[in-house]
Amino acid sequence: MGVLYRAHVLVCGGAGCVSSGCRAVQEALKSELAKQGLDKEIKVVETGCMGSCDLGPVMVVYPEGVFYRKVRPEDARDIVQEHLLKGRPVERLLYHTSQREIIQQMEDIDFFAKQRKVVLRNCGIIDPEDITEYIARDGYEALARVLTEMTPEEVIDVVKKSGLRGRGGAGFPTGLKWEFCAKATGRPKYVVCNADEGDPGAFMDRSVLEGDPHSVIEAMAIAGRAIGSNQGFVYVRAEYPLAIQRLKHAIAQAYDYGLLGKDIFGTGFDFDLEIRVGAGAFVCGEETALLASIEGKRGMPRPRPPFPANEGLWGKPTLINNVETYANIPPIILNGWEWFAGIGTEKSKGTKVFALAGKIANTGLVEVPMGTTLREIVYDIGGGILGGKKFKAAQTGGPSGGCIPAEHLDTPMEYDTLVKLGAMMGSGGLIVMDEGTCMVDIAKFFLQFTQDESCGKCIPCREGTRAMLDILTRITEGRGREGDIELLEHLGTTIKDTALCGLGQTAPNPVLSTIRYFRHEYEAHIREKRCPAGVCAALVHYEILQDKCKRCGLCRRSCPVDAIEETTEAELVAAGVGAAGADMQAAGASQGAISQPASSPKRKPLFINQERCIKCGVCMRECRFQAINRC
Amino acid sequence: MRSLAELEQLKRHAQKELGVRGIGGYCRATFIVHMGTDGIAAGAREVLLAILDELKRLGIHDCRVTQTDVTGFGMKPPVVDVVTPGHRVETYTGVSPEGVRKIVAESLVESRVAAV
Ligand SMILES: Cc1cc2nc3c(=O)[nH]c(=O)nc-3n(C[C@H](O)[C@H](O)[C@H](O)COP(=O)(O)O)c2cc1C
Numbered sequence: 001m002g003v004l005y006r007a008h009v010l011v012c013g014g015a016g017c018v019s020s021g022c023r024a025v026q027e028a029l030k031s032e033l034a035k036q037g038l039d040k041e042i043k044v045v046e047t048g049c050m051g052s053c054d055l056g057p058v059m060v061v062y063p064e065g066v067f068y069r070k071v072r073p074e075d076a077r078d079i080v081q082e083h084l085l086k087g088r089p090v091e092r093l094l095y096h097t098s099q100r101e102i103i104q105q106m107e108d109i110d111f112f113a114k115q116r117k118v119v120l121r122n123c124g125i126i127d128p129e130d131i132t133e134y135i136a137r138d139g140y141e142a143l144a145r146v147l148t149e150m151t152p153e154e155v156i157d158v159v160k161k162s163g164l165r166g167r168g169g170a171g172f173p174t175g176l177k178w179e180f181c182a183k184a185t186g187r188p189k190y191v192v193c194n195a196d197e198g199d200p201g202a203f204m205d206r207s208v209l210e211g212d213p214h215s216v217i218e219a220m221a222i223a224g225r226a227i228g229s230n231q232g233f234v235y236v237r238a239e240y241p242l243a244i245q246r247l248k249h250a251i252a253q254a255y256d257y258g259l260l261g262k263d264i265f266g267t268g269f270d271f272d273l274e275i276r277v278g279a280g281a282f283v284c285g286e287e288t289a290l291l292a293s294i295e296g297k298r299g300m301p302r303p304r305p306p307f308p309a310n311e312g313l314w315g316k317p318t319l320i321n322n323v324e325t326y327a328n329i330p331p332i333i334l335n336g337w338e339w340f341a342g343i344g345t346e347k348s349k350g351t352k353v354f355a356l357a358g359k360i361a362n363t364g365l366v367e368v369p370m371g372t373t374l375r376e377i378v379y380d381i382g383g384g385i386l387g388g389k390k391f392k393a394a395q396t397g398g399p400s401g402g403c404i405p406a407e408h409l410d411t412p413m414e415y416d417t418l419v420k421l422g423a424m425m426g427s428g429g430l431i432v433m434d435e436g437t438c439m440v441d442i443a444k445f446f447l448q449f450t451q452d453e454s455c456g457k458c459i460p461c462r463e464g465t466r467a468m469l470d471i472l473t474r475i476t477e478g479r480g481r482e483g484d485i486e487l488l489e490h491l492g493t494t495i496k497d498t499a500l501c502g503l504g505q506t507a508p509n510p511v512l513s514t515i516r517y518f519r520h521e522y523e524a525h526i527r528e529k530r531c532p533a534g535v536c537a538a539l540v541h542y543e544i545l546q547d548k549c550k551r552c553g554l555c556r557r558s559c560p561v562d563a564i565e566e567t568t569e570a571e572l573v574a575a576g577v578g579a580a581g582a583d584m585q586a587a588g589a590s591q592g593a594i595s596q597p598a599s600s601p602k603r604k605p606l607f608i609n610q611e612r613c614i615k616c617g618v619c620m621r622e623c624r625f626q627a628i629n630r631c
Numbered sequence: 632m633r634s635l636a637e638l639e640q641l642k643r644h645a646q647k648e649l650g651v652r653g654i655g656g657y658c659r660a661t662f663i664v665h666m667g668t669d670g671i672a673a674g675a676r677e678v679l680l681a682i683l684d685e686l687k688r689l690g691i692h693d694c695r696v697t698q699t700d701v702t703g704f705g706m707k708p709p710v711v712d713v714v715t716p717g718h719r720v721e722t723y724t725g726v727s728p729e730g731v732r733k734i735v736a737e738s739l740v741e742s743r744v745a746a747v
Binding site: 004005006007008010041062063064065084085086087088125126132133135136137138139140141144145148257258259264265266 | 632633634635638641642644645646648649651652653654661663664666667671676679680683686687691692695696697698699700701
């Protein structure tokens with residue numbers, strides 16, 4: 001029997017915390033524990049993502065369950081000497097609410113308290129590199145039950161009745177897909193996990209693989225039994241080295257414990273699992289392209305039908321599901337379909353993991369029941385918009401999805417409702433935008449992405465998205481024409497109808513949905529050559545407010561292109577620069593002279609030479625008197 | 632892995648290790664050692680280690696050992712609080728490493744009584 005550790009320090013090893021320096025914290029902690037002679041009593045464990053990425057590096061000290069955030073290596077000494085030795089939690093590292101209230105326990109913090117974890121049940125709680133910790137959390141019990149107590153038909157029946165739908169984007173009923181594969185006649189059959197996760201900003205699948213890899217391995221073996229397959233492949237992008245490493249380690253451990261390989265649980269069922277690493281093209285997340293890539297061919301989609309369920313890998317029946325879809329399977333088997341169907345809404349069962357990003361206070365990974373409103377996610381869990389600004393819209397479904405504007409904040413997040421709004425559930429990327437975001441610019445950003453990632457096989461996607469991008473570019477550069485919006489709509493709907501695969505069929509979505517909700521912004525760009533959010537560089541200009549300017553010259557010295565020039569008052573009046581200039585003209589006309597409040601009478605007024613200005617905004621940042629305006 | 636029973640056995644064993652994290656649920660008793668300055672001076676740290684040793688000797692995993700900086704006024708250090716199910720608290724004062732064996736035994740009996 002091992003040593004009894006009286007305390008466990010769980011250090012988050014999610015990629016967010018790794019990049020904010022959790023490894024150094026972990027090392028500092030271990031060496032301090034050794035120095036104090038506590039290393040035999042206290043165990044340090046690196047876990048998967050705990051979710052609160054903006055607070056990283058984070059850690060939890062058990063048995064008390066004290067949550068520390070933004071821990072630096074220098075803090076290790078106090079954590080060990082004060083907390084672990086003397087029982088005094090280190091106050092400065094505790095979580096503070098926006099009302100400056102201190103919270104000690106993780107479960108009392110709103111961000112965590114309002115979530116419901118099914119998929120992420122083990123992430124941040126167990127050591128992903130130790131299979132026994134997964135087993136302690138009921139791991140592999142679902143597989144044992146499936147192999148020893150259930151028929152494949154019963155397994156499929158449970159998955160069907162649970163109402164689980166695919167989490168990879170399209171939301172296809174999982175049980176139905178399993179049934180198609182089970183009925184397919186070709187042999188052998190394959191089970192594939194789609195861990196390509198190409199959506200920019202999304203990291204749900206990576207977090208599951210990094211934090212709880214066994215949940216996917218177990219589910220794939222269950223799927224193998226259900227459809228009659230003995231071989232699985234996990235397709236992961238090479239950009240996810242930590243996920244690949246943890247998964248590799250987990251697969252090796254599962255073989256060691258006889259949970260993969262031959263004659264699992266003595267039932268005669270064999271299941272082998274291999275990793276296939278992809279180069280990270282977005283289109284390789286599309287199932288037919290993914291299968292081609294596994295076969296060693298160029299990752300290009302092909303028309304469906306035939307569907308992979310009948311003709312997939314090497315032309316054989318293939319089940320392909322997303323990481324998160326699989327991670328739901330073991331708890332469904334153990335707790336029953338009724339339990340799962342009891343979570344969520346009528347047509348969308350269970351929970352959904354979202355990657356919160358953008359202009360939101362708490363960024364990170366959250367899991368909520370389906371049907372939770374966007375408002376609850378943004379405000380109750382996400383802590384609202386950064387800097388107290390106003391919510392403008394949220395993009396769901398990444399480059400394939402659409403935006404949900406403020407008037408639909410109370411929309412329940414479920415498959416069909418989102419589609420009705422012109423957005424989609426997608427894989428779970430959720431990008432929050434505030435009033436400072438230009439919707440035309442955002443649409444351009446996403447279309448640029450899909451246009452770059454288009455594989456080029458079909459013309460609507462290859463040429464059509466380029467034509468749309470050209471139009472968007474000219475609109476944002478102030479060269480938009482009357483009729484451009486209608487042209488975008490026409491192109492968009494045509495591409496949707498005619499593109500070969502989901503990439504092209506969804507690529508126009510961000511454009512169409514921003515036109516639907518923010519048409520006036522497009523119009524302002526085209527007709528008034530104005531960017532209401534002040535983002536599109538070609539349409540903004542900077543000007544000096546003469547009534548606030550003290551003529552200190554700071555802006556002039558900081559301008560990288562010498563665009564700020566001295567002028568005589570008369571020239572200034574003649575030029576009538578900007579709104580302030582016009583005001584002054586009016587004032588000058590009535591008083592016969594320009595008043596110069598509080599500025600040095602000796603120095604000449606400054607103004608911005610618009611021809612030379614590159615709109616970098618340095619002058620505005622440097623000015624101490626808010627005398628520079630951007631409009 | 633040959634059977635569900637084998638998996639169950641592995642799980643029970645693994646849960647003991649994770650009891651500290653509140654995984655696997657049941658905790659028979661929590662030993663809270665007072666670690667104020669006076670406690671440490673009077674040998675609280677040795678008492679804490681003695682508790683860990685005793686639990687290890689008995690092969691008991693479903694207990695917790697923690698520390699606090701609260702000092703009991705007027706109580707002779709080292710002080711150990713033992714919390715058993717139902718939030719019953721028993722306070723021991725002037726504990727020595729040698730006295731730990733008796734406290735652990737008493738607490739485990741206590742917890743059994745309380746659990747019934
Ligand atoms: C362009 C494109 C990219 C996709 N990327 C992914 C992806 O990264 N991960 C994923 O699981 N599904 C992705 N899909 C969806 C897959 O084609 C497929 O529907 C999914 O893997 C099925 O699994 P599910 O039923 O569990 O959702 C993508 C689809 C398209 C059209």
